[in-house]
Amino acid sequence: MSQTTVAGVEVVGTISPAVTEVLTPAALAFVATLHRTFNLRRLELLAARQARQKRFDAGEIPGFLPETSAIRTGDWQVAPAPADLNDRRVEITGPTERKMMINALNSGAKVFMGDFEDALSPTWDNVIMGQINCSDAIRRTISFENPDGKRYTLNDTVATLLVRPRGWHLVEKHVLVDGVPISASLFDFGLYMFRNAQELLARGSGPYFYLPKLESHLEARLWNDVFVAAQDALGIPQGSIRATVLIETILGALEMEEILYELRDHAAGLNAGRWDYIFSVIKKFARNERQILPDRAQVTMTVPFMRAYTERMVHVCHKHGAHAIGGMAAFIPNRRDPIVTENALRKVREDKLREFGDGCDGTWVAHPDLVPTVLEVANNYLGERPNQKDRLREDVQVTDSQITDINVPGGAITDAGLRLNISVALQYMNAWLLGNGAAAINNLMEDAATAEISRSQIWQWIHHGAALDDGRPVTRELYARLREEELAKLGGRSVDRYAEAAEILDKLCLSDDFIEFLTLIAYDYLD
Structure with missing residues (x-):
C-alpha cells in the first residue's frame, strides 16, 4: 500500500495511524526539501569514500591532510555549550523504544542518546514509533504499561535528550522522493527537527544530535549546511542545533580537528566511538595483509593505536573548547547473577577511571544500573565542576602514524x-x-x-x-x-x-x- 500527499513523495510503507500522525503533508514536504537540496552532495561524498577505499586496497596508508594544516594549527573555538549540555559526566544510550527511553531518561545520567542508528533495528514500525516516542518524551507525556500492569512514567528530573540519526550511507526505503529512497539521515533528522525543534527551544533546551560514522570534514560540512538550512526553514535561531560527532572511523580520527572546525557554530563535542572505530580499522585495511588485528577481545582501549586516538580526541576537544566524551562501557549487570554484576561493575569502573584520568568530560554506559558506579567515578574527578575542559592535555602529541600503526603487542x-x-x-x-x-x-x-x-x-x-x-x-x-x-x-x-x-x-x-x-x-x- 502506498500513499502520496506531497508532489513527488510516495510513502510505500504500511499506512498505520502512527504513520499518518508522523508523516503529515507538511512534515513530508520538509524532509523532501532537505533530500532534494542535499542528496546529490551526499551521493558524491559516498562516491569519494569508494575512491579513497580503492587507494587503501592498493596499500596506501592515510595520514593527516596537508591542505588543512592551518586548521590544525589555528586558534579557534567552538560555540559555548548550552546550559543543559555543559555537564555531560555520564551519558546513557539506547534505542528510541518507549520503555527503554523512559528508563534511560530516569536513570540519573545527565544525557540520554536516543538512537535511530546502530541500536535500533530499522523496521518501519520502529522508525515511526521512535519519532512518536521522542516527541512524547520531550512533551513529558510518554508512558508505558507492562503486561503485568506496571506503569512507567518520567521523573521530575530527567536526562537531556540527544538523538542519533542514521548515517549518510543509509536510506529509508519506505519513503520515495522523486522515485528514489530518501536519505535515512535526512529523514530521521528532518522529522525530529520538524516535530520538536520549537518545542525544545520553548522548554529551554534545543535540538541536540549525535552524528555517526563521518569519514571526512567534508561530510561534517554537509551536516553543517543541513543544519543551517533546517534552522532557516523552521524560523529558529542559527546555532540552536548542537551536534556531538562520534569519532568512530579511522579517517575521522585523522580529521577530527577539521570535523570540529566545520561544525564549530553547532559543535557540542566529540565522542570516542570505540566499537565502530575498531570496525573501521578492519574495513579500511581489509585487503592489507600487514594490517590484521587479532581477536577482538585483545583490542582493548589500552593498546597503542586506540590509546593514541582517544588521547588526541581529548587534546583536540579541549584545545577548541569542546566536550570530550569517552566511549561505551558495553558490560551489563545481571540482577539474577551477583558474580556477573560484580565483574561488570569492576570492569566499567576501571574503564571510566582511565577515561576521566585522561581528561574526558563524560562517558557512555549501556545500562541504567551502571549509572551510579560511573557517576561516583565522575564525581571524584569533577566534583562540582561541570567538566574538565581546562585540562588542555598539551602533553599529547600524537602523530598520524601512531593512529594508523594498528599493531597489537602479543596479539x-x-x-x-x-x-x-x-x-x-x-x-x-x-x-x-x-x-x-x-x-x-x-x-x-x-x-x-x-x-x-x-x-x-x-x-x-x-x-x-x-x-x-x-x-x-x-x-x-x-x-x-x-x-x-x-x-x-x-x-x-x-x-x-x-x-x-x-x-x-x-x-x-x-x-x-x-x-x-x-x-x-x-x-x-x-x-
Whole structure:
C-alpha cells in the first residue's frame, strides 16, 4: 500500500495511524526539501569514500591532510555549550523504544542518546514509533504499561535528550522522493527537527544530535549546511542545533580537528566511538595483509593505536573548547547473577577511571544500573565542576602514524576468537531481524558495531588465510564447519530467524568483495 500527499513523495510503507500522525503533508514536504537540496552532495561524498577505499586496497596508508594544516594549527573555538549540555559526566544510550527511553531518561545520567542508528533495528514500525516516542518524551507525556500492569512514567528530573540519526550511507526505503529512497539521515533528522525543534527551544533546551560514522570534514560540512538550512526553514535561531560527532572511523580520527572546525557554530563535542572505530580499522585495511588485528577481545582501549586516538580526541576537544566524551562501557549487570554484576561493575569502573584520568568530560554506559558506579567515578574527578575542559592535555602529541600503526603487542588469532565472532554475529543479526537492535549477548550490550567487527574480522582472516595460534589457516571450509557448530549451539536454523542470519553472514564473510556495511544487505530482510 502506498500513499502520496506531497508532489513527488510516495510513502510505500504500511499506512498505520502512527504513520499518518508522523508523516503529515507538511512534515513530508520538509524532509523532501532537505533530500532534494542535499542528496546529490551526499551521493558524491559516498562516491569519494569508494575512491579513497580503492587507494587503501592498493596499500596506501592515510595520514593527516596537508591542505588543512592551518586548521590544525589555528586558534579557534567552538560555540559555548548550552546550559543543559555543559555537564555531560555520564551519558546513557539506547534505542528510541518507549520503555527503554523512559528508563534511560530516569536513570540519573545527565544525557540520554536516543538512537535511530546502530541500536535500533530499522523496521518501519520502529522508525515511526521512535519519532512518536521522542516527541512524547520531550512533551513529558510518554508512558508505558507492562503486561503485568506496571506503569512507567518520567521523573521530575530527567536526562537531556540527544538523538542519533542514521548515517549518510543509509536510506529509508519506505519513503520515495522523486522515485528514489530518501536519505535515512535526512529523514530521521528532518522529522525530529520538524516535530520538536520549537518545542525544545520553548522548554529551554534545543535540538541536540549525535552524528555517526563521518569519514571526512567534508561530510561534517554537509551536516553543517543541513543544519543551517533546517534552522532557516523552521524560523529558529542559527546555532540552536548542537551536534556531538562520534569519532568512530579511522579517517575521522585523522580529521577530527577539521570535523570540529566545520561544525564549530553547532559543535557540542566529540565522542570516542570505540566499537565502530575498531570496525573501521578492519574495513579500511581489509585487503592489507600487514594490517590484521587479532581477536577482538585483545583490542582493548589500552593498546597503542586506540590509546593514541582517544588521547588526541581529548587534546583536540579541549584545545577548541569542546566536550570530550569517552566511549561505551558495553558490560551489563545481571540482577539474577551477583558474580556477573560484580565483574561488570569492576570492569566499567576501571574503564571510566582511565577515561576521566585522561581528561574526558563524560562517558557512555549501556545500562541504567551502571549509572551510579560511573557517576561516583565522575564525581571524584569533577566534583562540582561541570567538566574538565581546562585540562588542555598539551602533553599529547600524537602523530598520524601512531593512529594508523594498528599493531597489537602479543596479539593472536585463536579458535575461540573465531568461534566468538561467528556466534556473536549470528546472535546479533537474529535479534536485529526480529526487530531488536540492542541485544544482550554474553553479558555485553551489543549493537550493530560489534557484529560488524565480528564479520569483518572473519572476512579479513579468510581473505588472507590468517593463521590461528595453533598454526591452522582460517579458510572458507573452517568457517563453514565452525558456523554450523555455533549454529547448533544456538538451536539451529529452525529457531527464530537464524536461517536468514546465517545466510547474511555467509554473504558478508564469503563474498570476494568486502561489503561496506552489514545493514546495507540485511535491510532487505526487514519489513
